[in-house]
Amino acid sequence: MIRNESEERARLFNLLYTKGLTTEQIGEVSECVYGRSYSKQQVSYLANSCRDDVEKWLCRNLSSHYLAVYIDATFISTRRDRQVSKEAYYTILGILEDGSR
Secondary structure, eight states: OOHHHHHHHHHHHHHHHHTTOOHHHHHHHHHHHHSOOOOHHHHHHHHHTTHHHHHHHHTSOOOSOOSEEEEEEEEEEEEETTEEEEEEEEEEEEEOTTSOO
16 A cells, blocks of 8 residues: 555545544445445544644743734534533634744
């Protein structure tokens, strides 16, 4: 398998997982799209492989001074452990002195 195909598949699995599909459902999608089924463990591994990139982004250095900071929350029905509840998802936007975001 070409490396880019593997990375693309991992990103797709991660996206489907974050959209709420179960690992079993992602395996079924994979079989339809790629003609190959994956176990729940394989799907979980591929979906989590993008977490390193997310972790780096979350831990990046931020400017120590912002001219303005906008914070907004959207409440979205979220499924966790077979229960659905409304959870806040925050969007935070910082404006630097030069006007960049």
